[in-house]
Amino acid sequence: MRELDRIRRLAPPVEPLTADAVARVRTRALAPRRRRVPVAVLIAPVAVAAAAAFFVVLGGGAPDRERPALAPQAVAEAGAPRLLLPGWSVMRADEWAPDHGEMTFERDGRELELSWMPADDAGGLGGKPGMRAAGRAEVAGAEAALWRYAGDDDYVAVWRDGPLTVSARGPAANPADFAAVVGGLERAGDAAWRSALPRRAVTPAIRPRRSRR
Amino acid sequence: MTAATDAQLITRSRQEPEAFGLLFDRHVAVVHAFAQRRIGRDLAEEVTAETFARAFEARGRYDAGFEDARPWLLGIASNLLRRHWRTERRRLDAYARAVHHERPHAAPDVDGAALRAVARLPRREREVLLLAAWADLGYAEIARALELPVGTVRSRLSRARARLGTDPSLEPSHAVATEVSHA
Numbered sequence: 398m399r400e401l402d403r404i405r406r407l408a409p410p411v412e413p414l415t416a417d418a419v420a421r422v423r424t425r426a427l428a429p430r431r432r433r434v435p436v437a438v439l440i441a442p443v444a445v446a447a448a449a450a451f452f453v454v455l456g457g458g459a460p461d462r463e464r465p466a467l468a469p470q471a472v473a474e475a476g477a478p479r480l481l482l483p484g485w486s487v488m489r490a491d492e493w494a495p496d497h498g499e500m501t502f503e504r505d506g507r508e509l510e511l512s513w514m515p516a517d518d519a520g521g522l523g524g525k526p527g528m529r530a531a532g533r534a535e536v537a538g539a540e541a542a543l544w545r546y547a548g549d550d551d552y553v554a555v556w557r558d559g560p561l562t563v564s565a566r567g568p569a570a571n572p573a574d575f576a577a578v579v580g581g582l583e584r585a586g587d588a589a590w591r592s593a594l595p596r597r598a599v600t601p602a603i604r605p606r607r608s609r610r
Numbered sequence: 611m612t613a614a615t616d617a618q619l620i621t622r623s624r625q626e627p628e629a630f631g632l633l634f635d636r637h638v639a640v641v642h643a644f645a646q647r648r649i650g651r652d653l654a655e656e657v658t659a660e661t662f663a664r665a666f667e668a669r670g671r672y673d674a675g676f677e678d679a680r681p682w683l684l685g686i687a688s689n690l691l692r693r694h695w696r697t698e699r700r701r702l703d704a705y706a707r708a709v710h711h712e713r714p715h716a717a718p719d720v721d722g723a724a725l726r727a728v729a730r731l732p733r734r735e736r737e738v739l740l741l742a743a744w745a746d747l748g749y750a751e752i753a754r755a756l757e758l759p760v761g762t763v764r765s766r767l768s769r770a771r772a773r774l775g776t777d778p779s780l781e782p783s784h785a786v787a788t789e790v791s792h793a
Contacts (some may be wrong), residue, residue, distance in 0.1 A: 426666070
């Protein structure tokens with residue numbers, strides 16, 4: 398437990414919340430907010446979602462009688478990859494922005510983590526120092542670069558999907574095994590993708606940045 | 611008179627929303643401290659507020675069999691902290707430099723290297739490690755927080771510790787990385 402003790406000892410110092418800060422946080426957390434945009438809006442076409450985003454940004458909607466409704470949920474989900482891995486379950490999905498999210502697939506205790514973000518933020522398809530190239534594979538109609546983490550059995554596949562960079566990471570016995578797994582990723586329709594998500598992931602709490610200001 | 615448990619407060623808040631304020635008062639410092647250690651004071655306020663707001667929304671689904679709501683709240687916070695992975699990495703790197711700067715004669719820079727290594731752990735391992743080290747949660751509590759089997763928590767923590775101790779790619783000389791994925 399030596400490593401854990403070291404990290405525990407190295408915990409950055411914490412500046413305690415002042416009374417003012419507590420009041421500020423409390424207000425932001427628990428004060429009445431605008432009503433959530435209905436879930437139906439989330440699964441509507443992009444134009445409807447964009448309109449909802451506009452609605453939320455401008456502060457529309459009736460006040461919630463009870464309380465919070467924190468994160469107004471309206472987002473144009475254009476461009477987000479809709480990928481499924483047949484035979485694997487979706488354990489979680491978090492979509493923080495239309496172009497930035499993660500999901501985790503699982504089968505027999507094995508996991509594959511999928512993430513996507515704007516290509517400009519991802520920095521290309523190259524590997525990190527310490528990674529080794531592990532070939533290439535076709536993934537969901539794109540050519541992906543495969544990398545292996547040094548000293549580990551984790552592999553990463555990275556590919557472009559329009560304006561996004563998508564990566565999939567998981568353990569594998571060898572590059573061919575990993576290529577076979579990620580090669581199984583398939584594009585899905587929006588309805589099929591949503592129906593594969595765990596219940597708690599159907600309404601990702603995504604908000605336009607300006608909506609909470 | 612015995613204070614109400616977290617579970618009792620949450621249950622009561624379904625009918626009396628103001629009861630949730632007591633839960634907020636009880637745990638706001640812990641949630642904020644955990645977030646502040648990972649992403650700094652200012653963003654921590656936002657994450658803390660969002661954590662309690664989401665918790666309030668989800669209180670109807672809280673399993674009242676668990677008296678202590680701290681793992682649940684820290685799990686919500688952990689999910690929200692995923693949005694700030696870049697900030698967390700930068701902060702850990704900066705903190706690693708600061709630690710070394712404070713003790714320049716303490717060569718080699720073991721502490722700084724450890725912090726940089728934490729910054730480069732796969733997200734799923736870093737989450738488990740920091741819930742254990744900086745939020746003081748046990749295996750079962752982390753499992754609750756992240757909705758994972760306890761065995762998965764053990765294996766992730768074990769792998770994280772192994773990486774911190776042995777993975778050559780996590781040595782300081784490899785600390786500047788071209789990011790491929792935030793996994």
